[in-house]
Amino acid sequence: MQREELVIVDDIEKQAWQLLEDAIIYYQGRPVGTVAANDRSQFALNYDHCFIRDFAASALLFLIKGRYDIVRNFLEETLKLQPKKQLLDAYTPTQGLIPASFKVVSNNGEEYLEADFGEHAIARVTPVDSCLWWIIILHAYVKATKDLKFALQPEFQQGIALIMELCLATRFDMSPTLLVPDGACMIHRRLGIYGYPLEIQALFYAALRAARQLLICAGDEEIVIGIDKRLPLLQNHIRHHYWIDIQRLNIIYRFKGEEYGHSATNLFNIYVDSIPYADLAIWLPKHGGYLAGNVGPSQLDTRFFSLGNLMAIISSLASEQQSQAIMTLIEEQWQDLVGTMPMKICFPALEKEEYRILTGYDPKNIPWSYHNAGSWPVLLWFLTAAAQKTGRINIAKNALELAQYRLSEDQWPEYYDGVRGMLIGRKARRYQTWTITGFLLAKELMSHPEYLELFSFEKFDVENAGYACNL
Amino acid sequence: MQREELVIVDDIEKQAWQLLEDAIIYYQGRPVGTVAANDRSQFALNYDHCFIRDFAASALLFLIKGRYDIVRNFLEETLKLQPKKQLLDAYTPTQGLIPASFKVVSNNGEEYLEADFGEHAIARVTPVDSCLWWIIILHAYVKATKDLKFALQPEFQQGIALIMELCLATRFDMSPTLLVPDGACMIHRRLGIYGYPLEIQALFYAALRAARQLLICAGDEEIVIGIDKRLPLLQNHIRHHYWIDIQRLNIIYRFKGEEYGHSATNLFNIYVDSIPYADLAIWLPKHGGYLAGNVGPSQLDTRFFSLGNLMAIISSLASEQQSQAIMTLIEEQWQDLVGTMPMKICFPALEKEEYRILTGYDPKNIPWSYHNAGSWPVLLWFLTAAAQKTGRINIAKNALELAQYRLSEDQWPEYYDGVRGMLIGRKARRYQTWTITGFLLAKELMSHPEYLELFSFEKFDVENAGYACNL
Numbered sequence: 001m002q003r004e005e006l007v008i009v010d011d012i013e014k015q016a017w018q019l020l021e022d023a024i025i026y027y028q029g030r031p032v033g034t035v036a037a038n039d040r041s042q043f044a045l046n047y048d049h050c051f052i053r054d055f056a057a058s059a060l061l062f063l064i065k066g067r068y069d070i071v072r073n074f075l076e077e078t079l080k081l082q083p084k085k086q087l088l089d090a091y092t093p094t095q096g097l098i099p100a101s102f103k104v105v106s107n108n109g110e111e112y113l114e115a116d117f118g119e120h121a122i123a124r125v126t127p128v129d130s131c132l133w134w135i136i137i138l139h140a141y142v143k144a145t146k147d148l149k150f151a152l153q154p155e156f157q158q159g160i161a162l163i164m165e166l167c168l169a170t171r172f173d174m175s176p177t178l179l180v181p182d183g184a185c186m187i188h189r190r191l192g193i194y195g196y197p198l199e200i201q202a203l204f205y206a207a208l209r210a211a212r213q214l215l216i217c218a219g220d221e222e223i224v225i226g227i228d229k230r231l232p233l234l235q236n237h238i239r240h241h242y243w244i245d246i247q248r249l250n251i252i253y254r255f256k257g258e259e260y261g262h263s264a265t266n267l268f269n270i271y272v273d274s275i276p277y278a279d280l281a282i283w284l285p286k287h288g289g290y291l292a293g294n295v296g297p298s299q300l301d302t303r304f305f306s307l308g309n310l311m312a313i314i315s316s317l318a319s320e321q322q323s324q325a326i327m328t329l330i331e332e333q334w335q336d337l338v339g340t341m342p343m344k345i346c347f348p349a350l351e352k353e354e355y356r357i358l359t360g361y362d363p364k365n366i367p368w369s370y371h372n373a374g375s376w377p378v379l380l381w382f383l384t385a386a387a388q389k390t391g392r393i394n395i396a397k398n399a400l401e402l403a404q405y406r407l408s409e410d411q412w413p414e415y416y417d418g419v420r421g422m423l424i425g426r427k428a429r430r431y432q433t434w435t436i437t438g439f440l441l442a443k444e445l446m447s448h449p450e451y452l453e454l455f456s457f458e459k460f461d462v463e464n465a466g467y468a469c470n471l
Numbered sequence: 472m473q474r475e476e477l478v479i480v481d482d483i484e485k486q487a488w489q490l491l492e493d494a495i496i497y498y499q500g501r502p503v504g505t506v507a508a509n510d511r512s513q514f515a516l517n518y519d520h521c522f523i524r525d526f527a528a529s530a531l532l533f534l535i536k537g538r539y540d541i542v543r544n545f546l547e548e549t550l551k552l553q554p555k556k557q558l559l560d561a562y563t564p565t566q567g568l569i570p571a572s573f574k575v576v577s578n579n580g581e582e583y584l585e586a587d588f589g590e591h592a593i594a595r596v597t598p599v600d601s602c603l604w605w606i607i608i609l610h611a612y613v614k615a616t617k618d619l620k621f622a623l624q625p626e627f628q629q630g631i632a633l634i635m636e637l638c639l640a641t642r643f644d645m646s647p648t649l650l651v652p653d654g655a656c657m658i659h660r661r662l663g664i665y666g667y668p669l670e671i672q673a674l675f676y677a678a679l680r681a682a683r684q685l686l687i688c689a690g691d692e693e694i695v696i697g698i699d700k701r702l703p704l705l706q707n708h709i710r711h712h713y714w715i716d717i718q719r720l721n722i723i724y725r726f727k728g729e730e731y732g733h734s735a736t737n738l739f740n741i742y743v744d745s746i747p748y749a750d751l752a753i754w755l756p757k758h759g760g761y762l763a764g765n766v767g768p769s770q771l772d773t774r775f776f777s778l779g780n781l782m783a784i785i786s787s788l789a790s791e792q793q794s795q796a797i798m799t800l801i802e803e804q805w806q807d808l809v810g811t812m813p814m815k816i817c818f819p820a821l822e823k824e825e826y827r828i829l830t831g832y833d834p835k836n837i838p839w840s841y842h843n844a845g846s847w848p849v850l851l852w853f854l855t856a857a858a859q860k861t862g863r864i865n866i867a868k869n870a871l872e873l874a875q876y877r878l879s880e881d882q883w884p885e886y887y888d889g890v891r892g893m894l895i896g897r898k899a900r901r902y903q904t905w906t907i908t909g910f911l912l913a914k915e916l917m918s919h920p921e922y923l924e925l926f927s928f929e930k931f932d933v934e935n936a937g938y939a940c941n942l
Binding site for chain 2: 045046092093094097117118120121124125126128171173174175179180181182189190194195257258262267269270271273274296297299352353354356358360361362364
C-alpha cells in the first residue's frame with residue numbers, strides 16, 4: 001500500500017472509531033450498549049434500540065480496547081431483562097430468553113430499559129439467537145478481563161443455567177439440533193429457514209462451548225453432563241447431514257426414496273428432484289464444500305448461508321478439513337459469495353415462485369436484496385476470523401480491500417443489493433453500527449490474530465475434553 | 472331406504488365388524504390394539520404396526536361395544552413405552568412422548584413390544600400427535616367405563632403429567648400454540664405444515680381439556696393452573712388469528728405491511744399477495760368460514776384442513792358460531808370438500824411449483840393424492856361427530872350414503888385420489904383399519920349421538936370452569 005493510501009485508510013479507521021463512540025447508549029450515566037443505526041435522515045423505528053446480536057461485534061471491540069465497563073454494564077443490564085420465572089403462560093417471554101433488543105426510555109426524568117422480545121418487531125418473531133450470543137459475549141468478557149469472579153456471581157450462573165435449560169429442554173423431536181420458527185436469527189423475517197437452520201445450530205454449538213467453560217469453573221456438574229452429551233451428537237449431526245461437496249452430492253444424487261427402518265441411508269427421505277443438483281455440480285469446486293442451510297423431513301436447503309458456515313469454522317463445529325473446504329469455496333466462487341462487497345448473507349436468492357412461496361411476498365426481501373442474498377458488511381469480521389482460524393489470510397485481505405474505501409464513501413450502509421452487491425441496499429440505513437464494527441473488528445483481527453481466542457474454540461473431543469477451569 | 476338396501480347395508484356393517492375383529496393385535500394372549508392394515512396382497516412395511524392415531528377410532532368403537540379390555544390393555548402397554556426419564560440426550564425419544572406405533576415382535580418364543588418414535592418411519596418424523604391422542608383415548612376410557620381408579624393409578628398420573636410438561640414446557644417462542652416440525656401429525660410427510668399447524672393445535676386443545684378433568688379428579692393443582700392459563704389464550708389465539716370468512720378476508724385484504732410496535736393490526740405481517748384472495752372471495756359462502764391451516768411470521772396458510780377444523784368443532788376450540796360456519800362451508804362447497812368420497816384431508820392441493828417447493832417433490836404426495844388433497848374415509852367419523860355437535864345431521868347422512876357401498880366394494884382402501892375422490896388411492900392399501908372404523912364409528916354416532924360425550928367437550932369458560940371431579 002502506498003503512503004497516501006495508508007493515510008486515507010487511517011482516516012477511515014479514525015472516523016469509524018468515532019462513529020462507534022457516537023453510537024454508545026448511556027443509561028443512568030453509564031454506557032450499556034450501542035444503537036443499531038445512527039442515521040439522522042430517517043425515522044428511527046427500532047434502529048435506536050441496542051440489538052444483542054448487533055452488539056456482539058461492538059463488545060469484542062470494546063474488550064480489545066480495554067473498555068471493559070461497557071461490556072460489563074451491557075451484560076448486567078441484559079441479564080436483568082431475562083425472565084427468571086416460567087409463567088406456564090404464553091404471550092410472555094419464556095424463562096431464560098434474552099431480548100432481541102432494548103432501549104432507554106425516559107419517564108418524568110427517570111430512565112428505565114424497555115426490552116423487546118419480538119413483540120415490537122415485524123411479525124412477532126422471537127429471537128432465539130439472542131440468548132446464544134449473550135453467552136458468547138459473556139465468555140469473551142471473561143477471556144479478555146480474566147475477571148472470572150464476574151461470571152461466578154450467582155445471578156450470572158443462574159442466567160447461564162436458564163439459557164442452557166431452555167436449549168437442552170425436552171422437546172418433541174429427537175434431533176440434537178434446535179427446532180425454531182422461521183426468522184429466529186439474523187435473518188429475522190420469513191425466508192424458508194424454519195426448522196433447523198444452520199445459523200442457529202452454529203451459534204448453539206458456540207454457546208454450548210462457552211457455557212461449558214463457564215459452568216466448569218463454577219463447579220457445576222449436571223448441566224455440564226448434558227452439554228457433553230449434546231456436543232458430540234450435534235457436531236456429528238451437522239458434519240454428516242449438513243455437509244455438501246461433490247462426493248456427498250454424488251451420494252445424494254443417487255439416493256433412493258421411501259426407505260423404512262434403521263438401515264435407511266437416505267435418512268431424511270430427500271428427493272433429488274427437489275435440489276438443484278445440476279447447478280451445484282458445476283458450482284462446487286473440486287476441493288470446496290459447505291454446510292447446507294437446513295435439513296429436515298424431505299428437506300435439504302442447499303443455499304449457502306455465510307454466518308452459519310463461518311461460525312461453524314470459528315467454533316470448530318465444522319471439521320478442520322471441512323473448514324478448509326468452506327474457505328476454498330469462498331475463494332473459488334468469489335464473484336457469487338463476495339462480489340464487490342463482502343459478503344452475501346446467503347446465496348443464491350430465492351426468485352420467482354420460490355420467493356413468493358417462501359417469503360410470503362415480502363417486499364423487503366425481494367431477490368438479491370436484504371436477507372434474500374443481499375451483501376452485509378458486518379459479515380467481514382466473521383470472514384476474517386474464519387480466515388485467520390484456517391490460515392487463509394489472503395481471503396480476508398482481499399475482502400477488506402474491497403470494503404474499506406467504499407463503506408466510508410457510502411456512509412456505512414446496513415447492506416448492499418444486487419447479484420454482485422453493487423447497489424446500496426434499497427431500504428438500508430446509513431451509519432449502521434454493525435457495518436462500522438464489522439469493518440473495525442476485521443481490521444483488528446487482521447493485525448492481531450490473537451484476538452480470535454476471545455470467541456473461537458479449538459476442536460472438541462469429549463474423551464479428552466477434561467474438566468479443568470481454563471478461563 | 473328400501474328393505475333390500477337395508478339388508479345390504481347390514482351386511483356391509485357385519486363385514487366391517489368382522490374385519491375389525493380380524494385386525495386385533497394380540498400380545499401375550501391379550502388384545503392390545505389393531506393393525507394399520509390387513510392387506511395380504513402387499514408387503515407389510517409398517518402396516519402391521521398399531522398406530523396410536525389410527526387406534527383412536529378403534530378404541531371408541533370398542534368402548535361403545537363394552538370391549539373395555541382391549542382399550543385398557545392398549546393404554547397400559549403404550550404407557551410402558553413412554554420414556555420416563557429425560558436423558559439430556561438426542562436421538563432418543565423425549566421424556567413424555569408416546570410412540571407413533573408399536574408392533575409385537577417374537578424372539579425365541581418370547582413376545583415383546585417394539586415401539587417406533589419415528590426412527591423407523593419415512594424421514595424420521597417425530598409424532599407429536601400421539602401423546603395428545605393418548606390422553607384423549609384415556610379420557611374416553613374413563614368416561615365409558617366410569618373406572619376413574621384406572622386413571623388415578625400413580626403411573627397413569629405420571630404419564631399425563633409428563634405429556635403436559637412436554638406440551639407446556641418452556642420454549643423459545645411466545646405463542647400459546649405448539650411449534651412442531653413439518654409432518655408431525657396425520658399428515659406425516661412434508662407438506663408445508665411446519666410451524667403451528669391447525670391439526671396439532673386442535674388436538675392439543677382437546678388433550679388439555681381431557682387432561683384437566685383427569686388431573687382435577689386426582690387432586691392435582693399445579694398443572695391444572697398451567698392448563699387454565701393456556702386454554703383461554705390458545706382458544707382466543709386460534710379463534711382470532713386462524714379464522715377466515717368473508718369479513719375477515721376483507722380485513723386481511725386491506726392489511727398494511729411492516730407495522731412495528733404494540734398497536735400493529737397485521738400482527739403477523741401477512742402480505743395479501745401471498746394468499747389467493749381472489750379465489751377465496753369466490754369460494755367463501757356468505758355464512759361460511761373456517762380455521763386456516765397455519766399462522767406464522769408472514770405466513771397464513773389458507774388451505775382447509777379437515778381434521779383440524781372438525782376437531783376444533785368437537786372440542787369447542789371453535790366458537791359455536793364458527794362451528795356452524797365451518798359446517799356451512801362444508802355443505803356449500805360439498806363438491807370440493809367431500810366430492811364422491813368423504814372427505815378431503817385438505818383442500819386445495821399444492822400444485823406445480825408449490826408442490827415442488829413445499830413437499831420437496833414427494834412422489835407419494837402428488838397433487839390430489841394421499842396427504843396432498845386426497846380423500847380419507849377415516850374422516851367420516853370426525854365429520855359425523857361435528858355434524859352431531861352442531862345439529863347438522865344431514866351433512867353426515869349425505870356423507871355416509873356416499874361412502875357406505877363404495878368402501879366395501881373397493882375393499883376399504885386407505886384413501887382416494889383425484890379432485891373429486893373418484894380414484895382409489897394410487898398407493899393405498901386395502902382393508903385399512905381406520906377406513907373400516909371411520910365408517911363404523913360414523914354409523915354408531917348417527918344412531919347414538921350420546922356417544923359424542925366420550926370425546927367431545929362443551930365450551931370452556933375459565934371463570935366458571937370449576938374444579939369439581941365430574942368424570
